[in-house]
Amino acid sequence: xxxxxxxxxxxxxxxxxxxxxxxxxxxxxxxxPAPMILVFVATIAVxxxxxxxxxxxxxxxxxxxxxxxxxxxxxxxxxxxxxxxxTARSKxxxxxxxxxxxxxxxxxxxxxxxxxxxxxxxxxxxxLEDEIATKSKGDRTASRFFMSLGGYAPTVGIVGTVVSLTHxxxxxxxxxELGPMIASxxxxxxxxxxxxxxxxxxxxxxxxxxxxxxxxRMTLLLExxxxxxxxxxxxxxxxxxxxxxxxxxxxxxx
Numbered sequence: 001x002x003x004x005x006x007x008x009x010x011x012x013x014x015x016x017x018x019x020x021x022x023x024x025x026x027x028x029x030x031x032x033p034a035p036m037i038l039v040f041v042a043t044i045a046v047x048x049x050x051x052x053x054x055x056x057x058x059x060x061x062x063x064x065x066x067x068x069x070x071x072x073x074x075x076x077x078x079x080x081x082x083x084x085x086x087t088a089r090s091k092x093x094x095x096x097x098x099x100x101x102x103x104x105x106x107x108x109x110x111x112x113x114x115x116x117x118x119x120x121x122x123x124x125x126x127x128l129e130d131e132i133a134t135k136s137k138g139d140r141t142a143s144r145f146f147m148s149l150g151g152y153a154p155t156v157g158i159v160g161t162v163v164s165l166t167h168x169x170x171x172x173x174x175x176x177e178l179g180p181m182i183a184s185x186x187x188x189x190x191x192x193x194x195x196x197x198x199x200x201x202x203x204x205x206x207x208x209x210x211x212x213x214x215x216x217r218m219t220l221l222l223e224x225x226x227x228x229x230x231x232x233x234x235x236x237x238x239x240x241x242x243x244x245x246x247x248x249x250x251x252x253x254x
Contacts, residue, residue, distance in 0.1 A: 002071050005206045012198045035188035038160045039195055043153045050148055058138065059145035066146075066203045069210045072217055074245040078238055081224030084112070085234040093118075093229065107131060107218055111225040121229055128222045132215060139211035146204035150196040157192015161185050220244060 017027055048056040087095055097116035103109040107128070114124050164185030220241055227237045242250060 006067050032187050035160045039157050039191040042156045046152050047149045059142040062142035066206045074249050077220045078241045082234045082238045085228045085237045088228050108221050115229045132218045136215050143204050143207040146200050150201035153196035154192040157189040160188025
């Protein structure tokens with residue numbers, strides 16, 4: 001589990017609370033139910049309206065992944081593929097069928113099974129590339145949904161402020177109440193900006209990053225599997241796969 005998103009969001013709200021405290025205010029000043037209900041419910045509603053119900057359901061199912069998404073170290077993948085290459089060279093490609101039974105990743109398991117079944121290399125590449133493209137398309141749908149919420153939320157907050165200010169103008173005869181009423185009116189804009197920049201956009205960006213990392217991981221597995229099928233020498237395979245990974249993502253040589 002990579003806690004970056006959770007840590008970042010908590011720190012952002014912590015900074016907000018610290019600011020309120022230093023200015024002598026209190027968090028209850030912004031925890032007003034009416035503007036919060038409008039901003040969160042209306043933002044999600046227009047986000048759903050901008051796509052399909054299936055997209056929205058898929059996006060909310062992907063939400064826990066933004067907080068709990070595991071980032072597999074590339075070196076771990078490289079070591080695994082080198083080990084499979086050594087098995088294939090010493091025991092033959094048919095031995096990969098038994099190795100597939102011990103693999104948890106369905107993508108790699110399917111690749112190994114196809115290799116053991118004698119699938120043509122070009123056909124296997126096409127099959128795996130199609131699978132990567134389909135997975136990427138689904139992951140990016142969730143990312144785009146939350147990014148769209150980040151675009152809608154500030155405008156929805158402005159709508160809430162305009163509605164509240166309309167109510168303020170109806171009560172100009174009570175000047176003593178105008179200050180608190182105007183302050184409350186701007187809470188909707190505040191929550192629009194807060195929810196966009198503290199919640200929706202970070203989640204959308206995080207899901208996009210995880211989708212990119214997943215494509216990179218699956219691409220390493222694809223190239224590794226095809227190299228194993230072609231009988232690549234394990235050491236050369238390791239060097240080739242490491243060349244596909246940015247240096248900062250690999251452990252430093254001792």
